[in-house]
Amino acid sequence: MSHTRFPPRSGVLEIAPYEGGASSLGSGHKNVIKLSSNENPYGASPMAAEAYRAAGDNLALYPDGHAVVLRQTLAERWGLDASKIICGAGSDEVINFLCIAYAGQGDEVMYCEHGFLMYRLYALSVGAVPVAVPEKNRTADVDAMLARLTSRTKLVFLANPNNPTGVCIPQSEVNRLAEGLPDGCLLVLDAAYAEYVDTADYNAGVELVEARDNVVMLRTFSKLYGLAALRVGWGYGPDHVIDVLNRVRGPFNVSAAAQTAAVAALKDVAYHDECIAKNAICKQILSKAFEAAGFSVTPSQGNFIMVDIGTAEKAALMDQHFKNNGILIRRIDGYGLPSCLRVSIGTEDETNAVVMAIKSFESA
Numbered sequence: 452m453s454h455t456r457f458p459p460r461s462g463v464l465e466i467a468p469y470e471g472g473a474s475s476l477g478s479g480h481k482n483v484i485k486l487s488s489n490e491n492p493y494g495a496s497p498m499a500a501e502a503y504r505a506a507g508d509n510l511a512l513y514p515d516g517h518a519v520v521l522r523q524t525l526a527e528r529w530g531l532d533a534s535k536i537i538c539g540a541g542s543d544e545v546i547n548f549l550c551i552a553y554a555g556q557g558d559e560v561m562y563c564e565h566g567f568l569m570y571r572l573y574a575l576s577v578g579a580v581p582v583a584v585p586e587k588n589r590t591a592d593v594d595a596m597l598a599r600l601t602s603r604t605k606l607v608f609l610a611n612p613n614n615p616t617g618v619c620i621p622q623s624e625v626n627r628l629a630e631g632l633p634d635g636c637l638l639v640l641d642a643a644y645a646e647y648v649d650t651a652d653y654n655a656g657v658e659l660v661e662a663r664d665n666v667v668m669l670r671t672f673s674k675l676y677g678l679a680a681l682r683v684g685w686g687y688g689p690d691h692v693i694d695v696l697n698r699v700r701g702p703f704n705v706s707a708a709a710q711t712a713a714v715a716a717l718k719d720v721a722y723h724d725e726c727i728a729k730n731a732i733c734k735q736i737l738s739k740a741f742e743a744a745g746f747s748v749t750p751s752q753g754n755f756i757m758v759d760i761g762t763a764e765k766a767a768l769m770d771q772h773f774k775n776n777g778i779l780i781r782r783i784d785g786y787g788l789p790s791c792l793r794v795s796i797g798t799e800d801e802t803n804a805v806v807m808a809i810k811s812f813e814s815a
């Protein structure tokens with residue numbers, strides 16, 4: 452390839468194109484159970500699907516570039532100020548906007564050792580230096596993060612709960628991190644799995660955004676709301692950040708169909724409460740099955756669990772065994788966890804299929 456004659460910005464060639472969770476087993480396999488991308492196994496709310504279909508009657512018009520109705524509906528649903536919300540084509544896009552707007556050549560973008568991969572990739576794409584801070588017991592280590600800050604650190608990303616570990620850190624630790632950042636450095640709390648969290652003191656980030664000027668919260672419709680295909684996410688931040696992000700975003704960055712489906716989804720609270728309840732039950736069944744087979748499961752606040760299979764070789768064998776049984780899960784070598792597997796929580800039937808596969812792996 453002609454990269455030497457047409458060199459991209461430094462850092463770009465260090466990016467390995469993102470590999471999402473596997474979506475097929477190749478030809479010949481029917482009834483694949485896809486537990487590789489933390490999607491909602493029950494699908495989108497019927498109300499959201501209907502709104503999406505109706506959007507098909509109006510394809511000639513541009514979407515509302517300010518996503519007014521979606522921002523207002525989000526504000527009503529979560530008790531927020533609509534003017535502090537920005538919508539994106541997935542929360543991924545808002546991560547990208549943050550890197551474009553706040554980090555440049557030589558600046559540092561910090562995240563945790565086993566943090567979500569896109570932080571590193573977007574940092575590299577703008578020429579910034581990605582800084583992965585070691586964790587303690589596979590959990591964000593706020594002291595280590597504070598100690599690693601420099602005057603060049605512009606963004607600190609923290610997924611709470613984290614993907615792929617599923618771990619949450621206590622609110623007091625999040626507060627300590629926000630308080631300890633130097634001037635000019637933003638804390639981005641990525642709460643993609645917030646709706647699944649069931650700890651008493653959890654706050655996805657709203658309180659900090661409203662109390663401080665250096666915190667941004669990210670949310671998505673790709674997980675609980677079952678709208679991953681439509682690409683819609685959002686950020687909540689202080690006025691100065693929202694103003695900046697609106698300057699770098701494309702004028703019509705969220706499609707009309709995505710906006711209208713997301714609005715309908717937000718109104719179907721009962722459907723999503725049921726999905727959350729079923730997730731909790733199946734998560735427990737699955738965790739117990741792995742533990743009964745002798746594997747250690749990291750307690751997860753999300754719609755997935757991370758299981759340590761012991762060695763990379765054994766993890767590869769189990770991954771293949773699942774594939775042989777039509778089940779797609781996620782190997783997470785790319786996250787520095789080669790001996791672990793991440794398994795999204797499926798429906799009850801899917802969970803039973805995984806439990807059977809765990810048992811047959813043991814006896815194989």
Ligand SMILES: Cc1ncc(COP(=O)(O)O)c(C=O)c1O
Nearest residue numbers: 541542543610614643671673684
């Ligand atoms: C922690 C975290 N943040 C952000 C995202 C991106 O989600 P979206 O589909 O909204 O771009 C994901 C998706 O897996 C995630 O796990």
